[in-house]
Amino acid sequence: MSLKKSLMLLIMFGIFSGIAVAEKPVVRVADYYFKQFDYLKAIAFYKRALKKDEKNVHVLQKLADSYRLINNWVDAETYYAQLVAMENTDVIDKLYYAEALRANQKYADAKVYYKLYADAVPSDNSVKDRIAGTDKIEELSKDHGFYDIKNLDINSKYSDFGVSLYKDTGIFFCSNRFQEVAIKHKDNWTHASFLQIYQAFKDDSSGNITKSTLMGGRQPDKKFHEGVTSYNDKLQELYLDRSNYNGKRAFFAADKTVKLKIYRIAWLADQNRWGDETVEAVPFNDKEYSVCHPSISKDGKTLYFASDKPGGYGGVDIYMTTREIGGAWSIPVNLGPKINTSGNDMFPFIADDGTLYFASDGHEGLGGLDIYSTTQVKTGNKIVSWTEPFNLGYPINTNSDDFEYVIGKDNVHGYFVSNRPGGHGDDDIYSFTRKGITVCGIVYDAGTGQPIQDAAVIMKQDDLQKGDARTDKDGGFCFPATQDTKYKFSASKAGYLPNEVTADIKQKPELVKIPLVAEAGINLEVTVLDKKTRDPIDGAQIKVTNMTTKKDELCTANKDGKCMFTLDPETNYRLEATKETGDPEVKYLTVTGTQSTIGKKAPVTLYSVLELERVKKGVAIKIENIYYDLDKWYVRPDAAKELDKLVKVMKDNPTLEIELSSHTDCRATVKYNQQLSSKRAEAAVAYIASQGIDPKRMIAAGYGKSRLVNKCACDGTYVVPCTEEEHQENRRTEFKILKF
Numbered sequence: 001m002s003l004k005k006s007l008m009l010l011i012m013f014g015i016f017s018g019i020a021v022a023e024k025p026v027v028r029v030a031d032y033y034f035k036q037f038d039y040l041k042a043i044a045f046y047k048r049a050l051k052k053d054e055k056n057v058h059v060l061q062k063l064a065d066s067y068r069l070i071n072n073w074v075d076a077e078t079y080y081a082q083l084v085a086m087e088n089t090d091v092i093d094k095l096y097y098a099e100a101l102r103a104n105q106k107y108a109d110a111k112v113y114y115k116l117y118a119d120a121v122p123s124d125n126s127v128k129d130r131i132a133g134t135d136k137i138e139e140l141s142k143d144h145g146f147y148d149i150k151n152l153d154i155n156s157k158y159s160d161f162g163v164s165l166y167k168d169t170g171i172f173f174c175s176n177r178f179q180e181v182a183i184k185h186k187d188n189w190t191h192a193s194f195l196q197i198y199q200a201f202k203d204d205s206s207g208n209i210t211k212s213t214l215m216g217g218r219q220p221d222k223k224f225h226e227g228v229t230s231y232n233d234k235l236q237e238l239y240l241d242r243s244n245y246n247g248k249r250a251f252f253a254a255d256k257t258v259k260l261k262i263y264r265i266a267w268l269a270d271q272n273r274w275g276d277e278t279v280e281a282v283p284f285n286d287k288e289y290s291v292c293h294p295s296i297s298k299d300g301k302t303l304y305f306a307s308d309k310p311g312g313y314g315g316v317d318i319y320m321t322t323r324e325i326g327g328a329w330s331i332p333v334n335l336g337p338k339i340n341t342s343g344n345d346m347f348p349f350i351a352d353d354g355t356l357y358f359a360s361d362g363h364e365g366l367g368g369l370d371i372y373s374t375t376q377v378k379t380g381n382k383i384v385s386w387t388e389p390f391n392l393g394y395p396i397n398t399n400s401d402d403f404e405y406v407i408g409k410d411n412v413h414g415y416f417v418s419n420r421p422g423g424h425g426d427d428d429i430y431s432f433t434r435k436g437i438t439v440c441g442i443v444y445d446a447g448t449g450q451p452i453q454d455a456a457v458i459m460k461q462d463d464l465q466k467g468d469a470r471t472d473k474d475g476g477f478c479f480p481a482t483q484d485t486k487y488k489f490s491a492s493k494a495g496y497l498p499n500e501v502t503a504d505i506k507q508k509p510e511l512v513k514i515p516l517v518a519e520a521g522i523n524l525e526v527t528v529l530d531k532k533t534r535d536p537i538d539g540a541q542i543k544v545t546n547m548t549t550k551k552d553e554l555c556t557a558n559k560d561g562k563c564m565f566t567l568d569p570e571t572n573y574r575l576e577a578t579k580e581t582g583d584p585e586v587k588y589l590t591v592t593g594t595q596s597t598i599g600k601k602a603p604v605t606l607y608s609v610l611e612l613e614r615v616k617k618g619v620a621i622k623i624e625n626i627y628y629d630l631d632k633w634y635v636r637p638d639a640a641k642e643l644d645k646l647v648k649v650m651k652d653n654p655t656l657e658i659e660l661s662s663h664t665d666c667r668a669t670v671k672y673n674q675q676l677s678s679k680r681a682e683a684a685v686a687y688i689a690s691q692g693i694d695p696k697r698m699i700a701a702g703y704g705k706s707r708l709v710n711k712c713a714c715d716g717t718y719v720v721p722c723t724e725e726e727h728q729e730n731r732r733t734e735f736k737i738l739k740f
Contacts, residue, residue, distance in 0.1 A: 026045050026048050026049045026052075027045075027046070027059060030042045030045035030048075030049060030059075030062065033045065034062055035256075040070070043063060043066050043067070046059050046062055046066065047063070050063065055086075057083070057086060057089065060079050060083055061083060061090075061093075064083060064093070064096065065096075068099075068100070073099075073104055073367075074104060076100045077097070077101060080096050080097035080100055081097060084097050091120045094117040095117040095121075098111075098114040098117060103367035103368050105399050107137050111135075114127055115131060118131065124342045126313070126341030126343065126362045129341070129362070129364045132364050133363070133364020133365055139393070140365070140394065141366065141394050143395055144436060144480050145436070146436025146437075146482075147395055147396055147435065147436070149395055149431070150432075151422075151423055151429075151430055152200075152209055152210075152415075152429045152430065154173075154200050154211065155423065155429055156175060157177075157424060158176050159175065159425065159426040160175045160424075160425070160427055160428060160429050161173065161174060161228075161403075161404060161417040162404070163417055164229045164230050165231065165406055165408060165415075166201075166231050168408065169201050170200050171200055171209065171415060171429075172197055172215070172229040172231065172238070173197075173212070174198065174227045174228065175196065175198055176195050196215070196226055197214075197227075197229060198214055198215060199214075199215050200212035209431070216273065226242040226243075227240065227241050227242060227292070228292060228293045228294065229294070230294045230296045232296045232298070235300045236266060236267040237264055237267070237300075238266075238274070239262060239296055239303070240263055240265070241260045241261065241263070241292035241293060242261065243258045243259075243260060243261075244258050244285075252287075253288045260290040260291060261280060261286075261290075261292075262285060262291050262292065263278045263279060264281035265277065265278050281294070281303075282303070282321065284321075284331070286309065289307060290306075290316075291307045291309070292305065292346075293306040293347050295349045296350075298409075300323065301323045302320055302322050303320065303323075304348040304349075304356065305321075305332075305348065306348060309332075311334075312334060312340060313337055313340040314341050314342035314343050314345070316346045317334055317345055318340060318346065319332040319334055319335065320335060336385075338385070339356075343360060343361040343362025343363075345358060345359070346359055346360070346403070347403045352411070353411060354376045355374070355438075356373065356374050357372070357405040358372055358374075358389075359401075363389050365397065366394070366397050367398075368399060368400050368401040369401040369403045370392075370397040371396055371397055371403060372390060372391055373389070374387050374388070374389045385474060387441075387474075387476040387511070388474065390438050390440060392405070392438070396416060398418065400420040401419045401427070402416060402417070402420070403416070403417050404417040407434070411437075412433060413431070413432070414432055436480050436482050437481050437483050437505060437509060438478055438479070438480060438509075439478065439479055439480075439481040439503070439505050439509045440478040440511060441457070441477055441478075441489060441513060441514060442474070442475040442476050442513055442514070443455040443477070443493075443515075443516060444513070444514075444515055445518065446515035446516060446518075446563075446565060447518060447565065447566030451471070451473070451474045451476075452493055453471055453472065455470070455492065456468065456470060456493065457470070457491045457514070458489070459487050460490070461487050466481075482505065483505060483506065485504075487505060488501070489502075489503060489512050489514060491514040491516060492516075496517060496518055497516065497517045497523065497605065499514055499515060500514075501513070501514050501558045503559055515558075516564075517564045517565075517566060519603055521602055521603065522567045522568070522569060522597050522604055523566055523567070523603075523605040524544070524565040524595060524605070524606045524608065525564055525605060525606070525607050525608070526542050526544070526555075526557075526564075526565065526577070526608050526609075527560075527607070527609045528540040528542065528561045528562075528563075529561060529610070530611070530614065531613040536557070536560050536561025537561050537579055537588075538558065539556060539557060540579040540588075540612065541554065541557075541578045541579065542555045542557060543555075543576040544567075544573055544574070544575055545574040545576070546571055546573060547572045547573060547574055548568075548571055548572070567595070567597050569602065570597060570598050571596070572595075572597075572598070573594065573597075575592060575593040575594065575595055575608060576590065576591070576652075577590070577612055578612075579612055585617045586614065586615070586616050586617075588612040588613065589649055591611060591612055591613075592648075592652045593608055616737075617739075617740065618736055618737070618738075619737075620736045621735055621736065621737075623642055623643070623645075623732075623734060626643070626684070633679035633683050634683055635683050640687060643687055643688060646735060647691045647692075650697065651693070653740075656737060656739070656740065657698070657737070657739040658698055658699070658735045658736065658737055659699045659701055659735065659738055660684050660698055661700075661701040661703055661735070661736075662680035662701075662703070662733050663704070663705070663708075663730060663732050664704055664705050665705060665728075665731050666705045666713050666714035666719065666720075668705075674704035676702070676704070677702030677703055678701075678702025679702070681700040681702045682702075709729055709730055710722075710729055710730065711726075712729075712730060
């Protein structure tokens with residue numbers, strides 16, 4: 001089944017009018033069967049014709065195309081080789097010959113013909129990937145030990161594919177195995193039964209899947225082709241593609257084929273069965289092209305699918321649509337040339353972590369369909385682009401057709417489909433356990449935010465190099481990695497200062513971002529640290545403001561707490577760092593700083609450190625080195641310097657409201673200490689207000705000797721023996737936050 005047939009799934013049933021072979025020229029008979037997609041019969045007649053005319057270009061072309069369309073790449077190679085050796089044959093034959101050579105693992109020869117095709121059709125940019133891929137065969141063929149795979153016992157000698165997840169207990173799949181029915185309808189292309197949907201559940205004892213049954217219920221109709229499914233547990237809906245028919249008749253396109261549409265059926269929980277109504281799921285289904293291979297996101301709001309609709313980049317492209325208010329699906333959006341190629345890009349699967357897996361024969365690969373992953377690049381909640389597709393490599397990919405990669409919410413266990421040798425039949429379903437993961441990232445200009453192409457990226461673990469790559473035109477790169485492991489990623493390119501970031505690769509890794517600073521300019525590295533622990537603060541927001549132009553530049557600190565900026569000469573800047581905690585009672589206080597490039601000569605890198613203090617509402621914070629003369633309450637010059645720090649905190653955090661309190665040691669009377677501490681607190685508040693802080697944001701409180709912080713207490717005339725330094729600990733000034 002695989003590449004061509006799994007896309008088209010066309011209905012050929014009942015369209016033959018019959019032909020008397022003996023009465024017609026052999027080539028005409030072969031052409032007739034070819035047009036009916038009965039390639040096996042067409043091949044037999046074309047071979048008879050070829051015996052009479054070995055150089056018949058038309059016959060050679062149709063033979064080559066027939067073998068290609070049934071995925072017989074060995075015989076396809078034979079006939080395409082003859083075609084490309086002739087003059088005035090179609091240039092597309094060079095591409096098909098290269099594809100056959102690649103599928104047959106003749107990669108050096110494939111590269112030659114890919115280049116010949118690329119020279120003839122320079123507008124086909126995706127062929128460059130396939131050319132580059134021929135130089136990466138050794139790496140793509142290497143088993144990194146990241147997957148354990150197993151052929152499922154439910155596979156038959158026919159085609160079993162269309163695998164999708166059903167909750168945590170089993171799968172849906174489709175198969176063209178013959179059913180025990182009175183009337184058996186066959187598809188001309190495969191000479192097998194029409195595809196029907198099956199269910200299979202994990203065995204209670206082992207977790208393996210060993211038995212399958214035809215999907216229950218009255219819907220789908222189990223007539224003609226019903227194929228790839230996607231189940232949404234949140235909405236309890238099953239999306240599926242099937243041939244365009246209404247239960248009684250099929251609807252043919254202008255080319256006399258029946259295309260695929262996406263349909264939807266609902267689970268009736270109160271009746272414990274599937275509903276009776278199969279409805280068209282999307283408004284953009286069309287009679288003239290296929291809309292198929294649905295994959296719906298876990299929140300039910302985004303649907304990915306494949307289509308050969310006009311206006312795409314090649315044979316089949318991947319699209320997405322979003323559910324609008326009211327439940328209608330939006331106009332489909334093509335995922336663009338980074339994912340879609342001049343070949344076939346299909347079988348999308350959107351994982352719970354937002355990773356998109358898909359199959360393609362148009363990117364660098366081992367041959368046939370290979371499986372790729374790509375990660376969303378977002379601005380806020382909006383997807384702005386995708387990372388460069390990453391080939392999952394062996395043993396997931398081979399030179400056969402490998403497709404339909406689906407993975408569970410644990411991001412470890414899943415399934416894929418392949419027609420590789422050694423299976424039960426045509427396409428087989430394989431289970432896998434993933435022990436590794438793909439980590440992707442981008443390299444970009446710290447000053448402009450633009451991606452940097454062709455930067456060298458090295459991944460290390462414990463100072464041992466684990467991989468190297470070059471960034472694509474969008475600054476993207478990907479590496480195979482191991483979950484729960486810390487890696488260092490270093491990036492470099494001529495004209496930029498090198499940079500290195502550290503990333504902890506979890507089960508669901510985030511995009512690694514590496515900013516590079518232009519070498520020729522004045523550069524600023526800002527590091528944000530926790531004031532108490534001195535640890536870098538990942539995800540802190542840093543804003544650098546040009547005080548001349550008032551233009552802001554924003555950056556999110558990496559895992560090392562760092563951001564890089566490019567500054568203008570002879571200019572003053574204001575720096576600001578913030579970090580949200582997600583707890584309304586806890587906050588990092590905003591901190592500002594300054595930086596100047598006046599008198600600085602490029603190239604130079606300046607450095608600034610901003611310390612964020614994590615505070616909790618209502619918890620006292622001691623202001624160090626606030627001293628008063630004996631029996632006095634006025635603010636001394638040395639104390640004013642310390643209070644100026646609090647003034648800055650209040651200015652940096654303009655919504656902050658505080659209580660400022662003073663305390664005494666235990667010596668002297670309660671009344672005396674109470675009055676003295678109150679006057680000192682009021683004096684401190686008055687000083688802060690004199691520096692431009694609204695007095696309404698502050699409360700002065702004197703607590704006398706009621707809140708000692710150590711053992712130095714007084715009981716009447718008895719005073720606990722303490723040093724003067726210990727008594728000084730109690731003579732303190734504090735503030736606590738009342739409102740953020």
